[in-house]
Every structure is written in structure tokens, then in C-alpha cells.
Amino acid sequence: MAAAGDPCPRCGGQDRILALVNRGGGRGGAETRDCATCAGVGVISAIEAARLRAGAALREGRVAAGRLLSGSDEEWKRPLARMLGEHHPDGPRETLDPRGVDRWASGAREIPEWVGPAVARLLTDLADGLESEAAAARAVAARLAG
Incomplete structure (x- = not known):
């Protein structure tokens, strides 16, 4: 690819x-x-070239987000499809078709507009959870250190 x-x-x-x-x-x-x-x-045209470059950058960002959210460099499309299912604009569902996520990542299909904000929300939730766990780990470390 x-x-x-x-x-x-x-x-x-x-x-x-x-x-x-x-x-x-x-x-x-x-x-x-x-x-x-x-x-x-x-x-x-320069405008079309800029649009294509922006699309590629968005795809790369979504791929990186998928890997962060799933915790895997190898198998991230199926977990991302499951996570995005509950954010679908036509109503929550168990999962999206993972082949669709694969097509977005490869550039074969445009990424729907709703996906960016949904992925941002998922990343924010992940970051909040990690910050809570980090605070808890620091508190335990402080107690152990005396």
C-alpha cells in the first residue's frame, strides 16, 4: 500500500x-x-491536491487513533469498529462493519464526517481514564515510599 x-x-x-x-x-x-x-x-488543481493531502493526513490520524484506542498495532480495525458502533449517527449499534474501517484506512473510501468527532471523544475518554490510573499509581507509589 x-x-x-x-x-x-x-x-x-x-x-x-x-x-x-x-x-x-x-x-x-x-x-x-x-x-x-x-x-x-x-x-x-492546487485545491484538489490540498484536499487529497488533507484526506491522507486525516486517514493517518485515524489510523494512529485506532491503534491507541485498541492498544494494538496489529489488530485495531475491528476494536475501532466496535467502539464507533455506539456513536453511529443513525443510532447506536453493536459494531460497524470492520471492512469499512479497513477501507477508510486504505483510502479506498472517504471517512464519514461523524467519525472524526467520535474518535476524538473516544481518545479524550481514554486519556481521562489513563490520567486517573496514573494518579492512583502515584498515590500508591507515595504510600510505599513512606
Whole structure:
């Protein structure tokens, strides 16, 4: 999977915006990340390039958040899908489809607008819990130290 700053796999262009391209008709086609020129969309505007960069940055932030919330670098998409289920705008549910989270992380799908605030809320709750545990650990350490 190509990341921000990776060269285009087709032409080797280093500083080009990479776009998701489905090569291989129909369902199950091979997906690659080519630069906008190789993808056939030609030269893109500075505004579109900024939008694509912002989307990539948001995806990277959500990936980092998913790893923090799940406590795992390996398996974080399924736990994040479960955590986000209760925050769904159409009403709480047990979980979201983990494949959707995978598609957001890969850039294959746009991240819905409601996800950012929900993830921020989850991270704040995690931080609050960790601060409480840290305070409790300091209190125990102080008692043990005498």
C-alpha cells in the first residue's frame, strides 16, 4: 500500500499525489495507487491536491487513533469498529462493519464526517481514564515510599 510521499508505482514520480485506481474490471479488480497523471485524471488543481493531502493526513490520524484506542498495532480495525458502533449517527449499534474501517484506512473510501468527532471523544475518554490510573499509581507509589 502506498503512503504519502511514496513514488508513483507506474512512473516513479516522487512528489505526486497518489490516487486509488481500480485496474481489472468489475468486482475484485486489482487496486493500485498511481499518481493523478498515470491514473488518467491529468493535472489536478492546487485545491484538489490540498484536499487529497488533507484526506491522507486525516486517514493517518485515524489510523494512529485506532491503534491507541485498541492498544494494538496489529489488530485495531475491528476494536475501532466496535467502539464507533455506539456513536453511529443513525443510532447506536453493536459494531460497524470492520471492512469499512479497513477501507477508510486504505483510502479506498472517504471517512464519514461523524467519525472524526467520535474518535476524538473516544481518545479524550481514554486519556481521562489513563490520567486517573496514573494518579492512583502515584498515590500508591507515595504510600510505599513512606
